[in-house]
Amino acid sequence: MKARKDLGLTFLKMDFGVELLANTPGALIGSPNWDFQRQWGLRDPAKGNARSYSLTQHPFTGLQITDKGLAVLCDHVSQTRDAVGYDIPLAADHFGHFDVTTAIRLGNALEKYQLAWLEDMVPWFYTEKWKQISDGINTPTLTGEDIYLKEEFIKLIDARAVDMIQPDLASSGGLLETKKIGDYAEERGIAMAMHFAGTPISFMANIHCAAATENFVALEHHSFDVPWWEDLVTGIDKPIFKEGFVKVPDTPGLGVTLNEKVVKEHLKKGEMYFAPTTEWDAIDSWDRTWS
Ligand SMILES: [Mg+2]
Numbered sequence: 282m283k284a285r286k287d288l289g290l291t292f293l294k295m296d297f298g299v300e301l302l303a304n305t306p307g308a309l310i311g312s313p314n315w316d317f318q319r320q321w322g323l324r325d326p327a328k329g330n331a332r333s334y335s336l337t338q339h340p341f342t343g344l345q346i347t348d349k350g351l352a353v354l355c356d357h358v359s360q361t362r363d364a365v366g367y368d369i370p371l372a373a374d375h376f377g378h379f380d381v382t383t384a385i386r387l388g389n390a391l392e393k394y395q396l397a398w399l400e401d402m403v404p405w406f407y408t409e410k411w412k413q414i415s416d417g418i419n420t421p422t423l424t425g426e427d428i429y430l431k432e433e434f435i436k437l438i439d440a441r442a443v444d445m446i447q448p449d450l451a452s453s454g455g456l457l458e459t460k461k462i463g464d465y466a467e468e469r470g471i472a473m474a475m476h477f478a479g480t481p482i483s484f485m486a487n488i489h490c491a492a493a494t495e496n497f498v499a500l501e502h503h504s505f506d507v508p509w510w511e512d513l514v515t516g517i518d519k520p521i522f523k524e525g526f527v528k529v530p531d532t533p534g535l536g537v538t539l540n541e542k543v544v545k546e547h548l549k550k551g552e553m554y555f556a557p558t559t560e561w562d563a564i565d566s567w568d569r570t571w572s
Contacts, residue, residue, distance in 0.1 A: 291525030299377030308350030388418030
């Protein structure tokens with residue numbers, strides 16, 4: 282986080298959750314289901330890099346964090362705050378799968394670290410559970426990266442279930458739909474962060490949408506460590522992203538042109554340019570429809 286801040290970023294987000302408690306006796310009641318990630322060879326609690334990425338939804342895991350576990354998580358956030366200070370927003374995500382009561386206990390324990398938001402503490406479609414959490418803690422709550430189209434955002438906003446929303450423009454229905462989502466939230470006093478993990482094409486669509494709304498707070502960006510990421514497009518001043526901000530281009534369209542040469546250089550091994558993506562034709566591909 283400190284290194285990210287030193288890059289000039291003006292907003293930070295970190296992941297932390299029950300995986301930090303995997304090797305601490307007495308920190309968790311019940312056992313997180315590590316099997317999903319283990320089966321994919323991604324993470325393993327024995328190696329200390331586990332994540333509770335279970336296919337079992339939060340209310341059904343029976344997992345609880347003890348006072349001892351909460352103390353470990355608070356110490357983690359406290360050390361992060363010591364490193365980055367309190368003059369920069371710091372949001373948090375990926376806590377693991379546990380129910381509302383544990384979410385509220387965690388939210389209350391973390392209150393003093395003044396986090397910008399707590400993300401996806403339960404799946405987005407549990408409107409009432411979200412409202413219980415939001416009413417029970419004094420840190421802003423946020424969800425939305427898995428929601429398609431504005432109608433489900435409207436339910437959350439009308440119920441005052443979360444403090445902030447976070448559509449992913451590439452999967453929420455595109456630029457115009459996300460603008461509608463943002464406007465609906467703005468008229469009801471709800472802030473909008475934007476979830477994003479993709480190419481500079483999608484990034485620039487997000488930039489234009491963000492610039493056209495008044496409740497925009499922050500746009501996620503996952504590619505600082507990819508040296509050729511900005512080379513995927515041309516026709517815009519580089520660096521596109523500078524000290525936490527992006528200059529909105531006034532050239533036609535998104536304001537960037539796809540650099541086909543660079544894209545082709547970075548295709549997955551054996552993959553053709555603009556290969557068919559039939560895996561996305563089914564409702565379930567490799568990912569879940571909730572976080
Ligand atoms: Mg997230």
